[in-house]
Amino acid sequence: MTETLGFCQEMRPESCGFILFGATGDLAARKIIPALFGLCEKKLTPRNFYAVLVSRTPLDRGALESRLWDTVLKAGFTPAPEVFSSFLERLEYIQADYESDAFYRRLADRLTALDAKSGVKKKRLFYLATPPAAFEPITSKLKTSGLLSDPTDCTCWSRVIIEKPYGSSLESAASLDAGLKLAAPEAQVYRIDHFTGKETVQNVMALRSANAVFDGTWNNRFVDHVQITVFEELGLxxxxxxxxxxxxxxDMMSHILQLAAITAMDLPSTFRDTDFKTEKRRFFESIRPLTREEVRRQTVRGQYAGYRSEPGVAPGSAEETFLAFKFLVDNDRWRGVPFYVRAGKKTGSKKTRIDVVYKKPDHGIFTHIDIGYPNVFSFGIQPEERVSFSLISKHPGPKLCFTPRSMGLDYRPEGHEAAGYPTDYERLLIEAMSGDQTLFLSSYEIGFMWQFLAPLLEAWSAAPATEPLHAYADGTPGPAAADELIKKDGRSWIQL
Ligand SMILES: NC(=O)c1ccc[n+]([C@@H]2O[C@H](COP(=O)([O-])OP(=O)(O)OC[C@H]3O[C@@H](n4cnc5c(N)ncnc54)[C@H](OP(=O)(O)O)[C@@H]3O)[C@@H](O)[C@H]2O)c1
Known part of the structure; x- marks a missing residue:
């Protein structure tokens, strides 16, 4: 077991009921139900806990149980019979009619009975895993039927989790947000971006906080540029x-901006959610918006060659499956340091990483010799969970020659320790049950994301002729134009 030092903050989920809407859907099957089971298996659920699965599809107990068994197996678990039984004991299914008041009354009665049976004091976490069009109507009915508690009442709580996409444009996101706010204040809304729940993403903040080497050099005096890569091997x-x-x-901008923020925001004075969000907001406020002209010069859209032959894709589809862009941050720490981003589907391998590239040496014997960028801090987010630092050392032997080397820290715990390690969704559920919003996105962050995207979307739709969609071969790291984007600044993408 790895030793821990000094500070050790543990999130303690409060006893509560968990109510999952859209329980027959894809997200529920792939992420949420496995996360619930994982929490039970790892004994990370609160002591007093129950879950109610809600959907419109009729399901009797037998059908529910066999469906859950298949879901858990498909997610990669090999459940011990007693663990699976205890999971089932804490869980029931209610068929929904989201438009009917009678359904919400029935749900309220059932939750009251389950609270009494399980020793839960009207503390409820609602997860809306339905299509986004249903978020506002369901939240509003929860409110009018008295299922959303008064936020000033400290004896009970209600929280609502929703998933991206938060709208499809600045206007639709604002309208979705306004609708939600009518029923639930910001403190009750938990917006998921599952990247923030990843152990490796949190490790970036931990490393930055605890190691002076980062704080001292994490700025425009030392850093030449930053690269963020979010590549997927798969297509649709x-x-x-x-x-x-x-x-x-x-689809990806939320993940990209969250990765940029944890890399470059100033560190909050505490890890409390309010302090964290304040610093994150200050970082976003200092990102320079792209003008129409900059969209033309600083963004590259691409589409993989086989995209239009995918089932369900229109033959002449102009949707991008790749995006590269450069942005700048107007604050004292990062002024003049470009951030280069590339993200795409069918780009060869699954790889999410952040590379902080330090300046080249420009003194002594290196005044006139270009040895490239010797120092790069690389954070492997997924699937590789590794931090590495590249540097130049002396080549062993009689001559004084230089050679590139790398130091690495594998981050994934092993064996017994790994078994208790929560997945991203498990962690996010724990945090929501604990009432900590640090890892969830604020209404401001969603608004910022759409504001940042708006000039890109406008330029692409208004002038398709001058905003070309560059083709790239399936399995390659994007179109040649993406290489040009960084090359014209005298830099190149990190080799993956
Ligand atoms: N799937 C993913 O990987 C993924 C990733 C990121 C975000 N999300 C987001 O997570 C949410 C759920 O995604 P999903 O892929 O699971 O969606 P989904 O499969 O399309 O829908 C989930 C469930 O919602 C119910 N439903 C369908 N239409 C509805 C309606 N008009 N009103 C109320 N319920 C309705 C259906 O169950 P019943 O018919 O049984 O009620 C369905 O099984 C969405 O907001 C999605 O954008 C999904």
Whole structure:
């Protein structure tokens, strides 16, 4: 077991009921139900806890249990019979009619009975895993039926989790947000971006906080530029309908901005959610918006060659599956340091990483010799969970020659320790049950994301002729134009 030092903050989920709407859907099956089971298996659920699965599909107890068993197996668990039984004991299913007041009354009665049986004091976490169009109507009915508690009442709580996409444009996101706010104040809304729940993402903040080497050099005196890469090996995975409406920029921008923030925001004075969000907001406020002209010069859209032959994709589809862009941050720490981003589908391998590239040496014997960028801090987010630092050392031997080397820290715990390690969704559920919003996105962050995207989307739709969609071969790291984007600044993408 790895030793821990000094500070050790533990999130303690409060006893509560968990109510999952859209329980028969894809997200529920792939992420939420496995996370619930994982928490039970790892004994990370609160002591007093129950879950109610809600959907419109009729399901009797037998059908529910066999469906849950298949879901858990498909997620990669090999459940011990007693663990699976205890999971089932804490869980029930209610068929929904989201428009009917009678349904919400029935749900309220059931939750009251389950609270009494399980020793829960009206503390409820609602997860809306339905299509986004249902978020506002369901939240509003929860409110009018008395299922959302008064936020000033400290004897009970209600929290509502929602998932991206938070709208499809600045206007639709604002309208969704306004609708939600009528029913639930900001403190009750937990917006998920599952990247923030990843152990490796949190490790970036931990490393930055605890190691003076980062704080001292994490600025424009030492750093030349930053690269963020979010590559997927796969294509659409059956989500053509979603992707044809959204495209990659809308789908990925939230992840990209969250990665940029944890890399570059000033460190909060505490890890309390309010302090964290304040610093994150200050970082976003200092990102320079792209003008129409900059969109033309500083962004590259691409589409993989086989995209238009995917089932469900229109033959002439102009949705991008790749995006590269450069942005600048106007604050004292980062002024003049470009941030280069590339994200895409079918780009060869699954790889999410952040590379902080330090300046080249420009003194002594290196005044006239270009040895490239010797020092790069690389944070592997997924699938590789590794931090590495590249540097130049002396080549062993009789001559004085230099050679590139790298130091690495593998981050994934092993064996017994790994078994208790929560996944991203498990962690996010724990945090929501603890009432900590640090890892969830604020209404401001969603608004900022759409404001940042708006000039890109406008330019691409208004002038398709001058904003070309560059083709790239399936399995390659994007179009040649993406290489040009960084090359014209005298830099190149990090080799993956
Ligand atoms: N799937 C993913 O990987 C993924 C990733 C990121 C974000 N999300 C977001 O997570 C949410 C759920 O995604 P999903 O892929 O699971 O969606 P989904 O499969 O399309 O829908 C989930 C469930 O919602 C119910 N439903 C369908 N239409 C509804 C409506 N008009 N009103 C109320 N309920 C309705 C259906 O269950 P019943 O018919 O049984 O009620 C369905 O099984 C969405 O907001 C999505 O954008 C999903």
């Amino acid at each position: 995975e059956g989500r053509a309908a979603f992707f044809e409406r959204m495209g990659l920029a809308r």
